[in-house]
Amino acid sequence: MFTYTKVKYILVLLLLSSTIVFAKGHTPANPDKYPYPSETKDKKGNKINVDGAIKKPKNFKVKHVYHSPYSAKGFSLGQKATKKQSKAWNTDVRPDGKGLPKGKMSVEKGAEVYSLKCASCHGEFGEGVGRFPILSGGQETLNLKPASGGDPGPLKTFGSYMPYVAPIFWYIQTAMPLSAPKSLSNSDTYGIIGYLLQVNEIKVNDKEIEDDTIIDAKFLKAVKMPNEKGFAYNNLRVPDTKNKRCMKNCIKGKTVINRIKVDATTVEPEFGEERHYYGKIEPKAGSNNPGQAKYEASCAGCHDDGVAGAPRFGEKQDWEKIVKKDFKKVLNNAINGIGAMPPKGGAMDLKNEEMENIIKYMIENSK
Numbered sequence: 001m002f003t004y005t006k007v008k009y010i011l012v013l014l015l016l017s018s019t020i021v022f023a024k025g026h027t028p029a030n031p032d033k034y035p036y037p038s039e040t041k042d043k044k045g046n047k048i049n050v051d052g053a054i055k056k057p058k059n060f061k062v063k064h065v066y067h068s069p070y071s072a073k074g075f076s077l078g079q080k081a082t083k084k085q086s087k088a089w090n091t092d093v094r095p096d097g098k099g100l101p102k103g104k105m106s107v108e109k110g111a112e113v114y115s116l117k118c119a120s121c122h123g124e125f126g127e128g129v130g131r132f133p134i135l136s137g138g139q140e141t142l143n144l145k146p147a148s149g150g151d152p153g154p155l156k157t158f159g160s161y162m163p164y165v166a167p168i169f170w171y172i173q174t175a176m177p178l179s180a181p182k183s184l185s186n187s188d189t190y191g192i193i194g195y196l197l198q199v200n201e202i203k204v205n206d207k208e209i210e211d212d213t214i215i216d217a218k219f220l221k222a223v224k225m226p227n228e229k230g231f232a233y234n235n236l237r238v239p240d241t242k243n244k245r246c247m248k249n250c251i252k253g254k255t256v257i258n259r260i261k262v263d264a265t266t267v268e269p270e271f272g273e274e275r276h277y278y279g280k281i282e283p284k285a286g287s288n289n290p291g292q293a294k295y296e297a298s299c300a301g302c303h304d305d306g307v308a309g310a311p312r313f314g315e316k317q318d319w320e321k322i323v324k325k326d327f328k329k330v331l332n333n334a335i336n337g338i339g340a341m342p343p344k345g346g347a348m349d350l351k352n353e354e355m356e357n358i359i360k361y362m363i364e365n366s367k
Contacts, residue, residue, distance in 0.1 A: 091174065095164035097221035103186030104216035107198050107209055110191020117177045117184065118192060120342030126158065126199050130340035131308045135159070136199045139226055159200025163231050165223045169193060179298045179346040190215040197223065291361030294354050298347035303362065308340040311366070319366040331359050 093099040126136030138160030146153040173189045175181050194215030302310040311318035337343040344350050
């Protein structure tokens with residue numbers, strides 16, 4: 001296995017033609033420690049909480065109140081989530097690293113995981129394949145201002161543009177790889193991020209990232225990305241409205257009650273309707289097609305919506321030219337990749353026989 005430190009990879013990149021303006025301020029990694037006052041005052045002397053609400057209302061009047069006759073009863077919205085269920089959904093990671101889970105992996109091992117799970121779309125060194133995102137390079141290009149379409153412009157990549165590395169853990173583990181999201185372990189994700197930091201030549205505490213460097217939560221919290229101060233912080237704790245807080249006895253004088261007459265008892269799609277799930281899927285009842293389950297688990301992510309130009313499942317016009325080709329050639333393209341589609345759509349664990357069943361299923365339903 002060749003890693004970045006063993007091979008010097010030379011790549012010529014066509015830079016994007018766009019400009020960027022650096023903000024004077026930047027997003028604090030830990031919003032809770034940002035110097036916010038617990039309260040302040042408006043121009044009239046009213047005390048304002050950090051959420052923008054005025055503590056003591058003055059001259060507050062409400063002339064119109066809207067009333068909805070509908071409730072949540074009868075919708076079968078489920079039951080209150082348990083602590084275990086809530087914990088399973090609480091997977092977000094903040095810029096300061098809060099939320100990073102346990103796990104660790106060396107950069108060298110992470111390079112192997114990246115090669116297996118990510119390289120088919122993003123390239124062995126993050127250079128990008130086809131229309132898929134470029135993950136490496138671009139440092140010192142964000143200030144470029146092309147005068148014409150032929151001049152180089154900013155190249156926004158993982159290494160040049162991202163202000164913080166910790167939230168990337170959350171994104172990768174939730175959405176990647178495209179063909180099998182949520183299939184990476186905590187350690188796999190740490191290893192992949194470590195490799196991406198290495199190929200982007202990002203130093204941590206003025207030290208280069210080596211093959212034997214162990215990547216874990218503590219390590220990621222120490223990473224300072226080159227573009228950390230390139231984003232303006234939208235301070236949501238500073239009030240941007242003049243609304244006044246009032247919890248009781250707020251209505252004075254005559255009040256007009258406006259009743260909502262629109263029927264809001266029906267919804268589309270209906271509650272409880274099955275949503276698409278990219279995971280381990282068995283064929284639906286009554287279906288004996290051996291390619292359906294594998295298609296829904298590994299291919300639907302692109303072919304249901306035509307991502308990156310993929311022929312859409314069930315759309316005859318997208319498949320007109322394909323169905324006229326020799327089936328063996330079509331199958332070979334699917335196995336080895338063509339255009340923006342990586343080999344086997346990135347699902348390298350699929351067997352060739354399974355790919356054949358998938359292609360047959362797609363063609364049969366798209367003629």
